[in-house]
Amino acid sequence: NVAHGLAWSFYLSYLHLVLPHLENSIAAFRATHQASSTWGCGSKKLLILVPLNANISHKLEDEDSNISFYDNLPNTEIDRAGVRGRVYKHSVYRVKDEQGKVRECVCEYATPLLTLYKMSHESRAGFGESERRQQVLLFFRTLQDILEHSLECRNRYKLITLNDEHEEDPHFLSKTILRHLQQQE
Amino acid sequence: NVAHGLAWSFYLSYLHLVLPHLENSIAAFRATHQASSTWGCGSKKLLILVPLNANISHKLEDEDSNISFYDNLPNTEIDRAGVRGRVYKHSVYRVKDEQGKVRECVCEYATPLLTLYKMSHESRAGFGESERRQQVLLFFRTLQDILEHSLECRNRYKLITLNDEHEEDPHFLSKTILRHLQQQE
Ligand SMILES: Nc1nc(=O)c2ncn([C@@H]3O[C@@H]4COP(=O)(O)O[C@H]5[C@@H](O)[C@H](n6cnc7c(N)ncnc76)O[C@@H]5COP(=O)(O)O[C@@H]3[C@@H]4O)c2[nH]1
Numbered sequence: 001n002v003a004h005g006l007a008w009s010f011y012l013s014y015l016h017l018v019l020p021h022l023e024n025s026i027a028a029f030r031a032t033h034q035a036s037s038t039w040g041c042g043s044k045k046l047l048i049l050v051p052l053n054a055n056i057s058h059k060l061e062d063e064d065s066n067i068s069f070y071d072n073l074p075n076t077e078i079d080r081a082g083v084r085g086r087v088y089k090h091s092v093y094r095v096k097d098e099q100g101k102v103r104e105c106v107c108e109y110a111t112p113l114l115t116l117y118k119m120s121h122e123s124r125a126g127f128g129e130s131e132r133r134q135q136v137l138l139f140f141r142t143l144q145d146i147l148e149h150s151l152e153c154r155n156r157y158k159l160i161t162l163n164d165e166h167e168e169d170p171h172f173l174s175k176t177i178l179r180h181l182q183q184q185e
Numbered sequence: 186n187v188a189h190g191l192a193w194s195f196y197l198s199y200l201h202l203v204l205p206h207l208e209n210s211i212a213a214f215r216a217t218h219q220a221s222s223t224w225g226c227g228s229k230k231l232l233i234l235v236p237l238n239a240n241i242s243h244k245l246e247d248e249d250s251n252i253s254f255y256d257n258l259p260n261t262e263i264d265r266a267g268v269r270g271r272v273y274k275h276s277v278y279r280v281k282d283e284q285g286k287v288r289e290c291v292c293e294y295a296t297p298l299l300t301l302y303k304m305s306h307e308s309r310a311g312f313g314e315s316e317r318r319q320q321v322l323l324f325f326r327t328l329q330d331i332l333e334h335s336l337e338c339r340n341r342y343k344l345i346t347l348n349d350e351h352e353e354d355p356h357f358l359s360k361t362i363l364r365h366l367q368q369q370e
Pocket residue numbers: 006009010011013014015083086087088089108111112114115194195198199200266268271272273274295296297299300
């Protein structure tokens with residue numbers, strides 16, 4: 001099952017590596033961005049977006065004009081499988097609510113969904129658009145289960161599913177993110 | 186099948202993105218390393234190492250003292266799934282033959298094998314050490330098949346399997362790489 005392997009890969013070769021460094025990266029970022037940052041006591045978690053239709057944007061502001069890219073966290077460099085100093089980084093976004101109040105957060109899509117999306121359009125890959133949603137749900141449930149049992153990742157992430165029924169709302173993404181940020185307080 | 190999905194992921198979300206840029210990266214590298222580079226008319230391909238036991242080193246020189254890290258190719262930065270300017274890079278290694286002659290090449294392990302290795306040690310992941318070799322072979326065959334049908338990747342890579350029967354030879358890796366480099370001439 002493709003989604004099962006992609007969820008384990010996402011955990012073992014990415015989240016397991018990067019989440020333990022996240023709090024320090026955010027602290028270093030806030031120290032160098034004091035003049036412009038409105039982070040306050042904001043979230044120290046990585047918000048991982050899981051759109052159920054696997055339709056992923058490369059820039060969050062393309063999805064919702066209430067979201068803007070702020071800056072990247074400092075890079076983490078790790079020697080991996082022969083690549084010297086492979087770079088792992090996360091992007092910080094500013095998300096505005098309907099009153100114009102801005103909150104900052106570290107946010108990205110679950111990258112393996114790009115693979116699921118593209119595989120569903122490659123005839124040689126062996127599954128089509130109708131199975132894709134099932135695979136996305138399997139990816140989400142498997143990842144959720146792995147992360148709940150992971151001591152290194154506990155409290156360092158939030159999985160946010162995005163249901164495509166709301167796609168006509170141009171501010172669906174920002175509202176969803178803000179709702180999850182507020183839940184943490 | 187885990188290996189099938191990891192091979193597609195490796196192609197769709199990595200090789201398909203980076204191999205078309207490789208020749209330009211190598212040209213830029215040779216321009217800035219003229220004083221020290223012995224590349225000559227060396228390989229313009231990415232050498233992808235596939236150890237059949239999935240046992241991967243993070244630094245090739247740890248495997249064989251006839252190999253040393255030279256430098257990294259210039260970075261490629263691509264906006265991916267909400268991560269702004271995600272960095273893709275490859276490492277250049279110097280490989281010495283038994284007469285001391287040195288050749289340079291761009292070389293790395295097939296990173297998804299790290300996931301296969303780790304999954305085989307996680308009871309929740311659902312496969313053990315005995316199935317791992319089968320999964321590595323499936324990964325190799327699937328990847329080979331995908332790459333042979335890929336116009337963007339044609340002639341830009343070489344898949345090198347490493348059989349663990351030769352592990353007692355301290356220069357097995359350098360000899361294998363050199364043999365593949367010589368085959369290209
Ligand atoms: N958001 C995000 N930022 C990252 O830096 C990152 N690095 C990995 N991942 C995701 O974690 C999982 C495990 O990664 P792995 O390295 O084993 O496989 C990777 C790896 O074998 C190869 N690859 C991708 N980027 C690189 C890279 N920069 N250098 C070498 N190999 C790479 O192609 C596979 C698929 O990559 P993605 O489909 O982008 O998502 C990966 C994957 O789902 C990332 N996700």
